[in-house]
Structures are given as C-alpha cells and as structure tokens.
Amino acid sequence: MLGNVAWLVSFLLFIWQFIVLDSADRSMDLALLSQHYMLAFVYGAARLLPFISNGTTIIFFAYILMLLTFSVGFFINKKTRLRLERT
Numbered sequence: 001m002l003g004n005v006a007w008l009v010s011f012l013l014f015i016w017q018f019i020v021l022d023s024a025d026r027s028m029d030l031a032l033l034s035q036h037y038m039l040a041f042v043y044g045a046a047r048l049l050p051f052i053s054n055g056t057t058i059i060f061f062a063y064i065l066m067l068l069t070f071s072v073g074f075f076i077n078k079k080t081r082l083r084l085e086r087t
Helices: 002-020 028-036 039-048 055-086
Strands: none
Touching: 002 028, 002 055, 039 055
16 A cells, blocks of 8 residues: 555656646656656556557556556455455
C-alpha cells in the first residue's frame, strides 16, 4: 500500500503541473519528479496507444497502467495468502 501512496502523490503532482498549470507557471523540478516516478511504464503505455502522440496523454495512461499493475499484484498476493492460510 505504501507504493500506491507514492503513486498518488506523484500522480497529483503530475496533474497539478501538466493539467492545472500552464507552461509559464510550471516548476521544472516538480514536473521532472512526477515524470520520472513512472518512467518504466511509458513504453508500455506508448505501445498500447500507438495512435496517440501527445506526451501528456501517454504519461497519464502510464500512471493508469502502473496503478493497474500494482493493484493486480496486490490482489493476487492477498488471494494467495488467504488460500495458504486455509490449508
């Protein structure tokens, strides 16, 4: 769950820096921090959505892909632990 808290903070930073603020008001340090957190998932998002060339949209979907990956792993681990406790 701690990984998802860091995800949420980084996602909120991304939304604030790239959706709410314009380029003149954007802090480059915060913008880079919010992009670097999910950098490993950008390739997957770009492969899933090859028809989108907007970088902000690709990064947004990379965040969603990261959340889905971590959530599926969490629930599979929880289900496996419950199954092992029953035996």
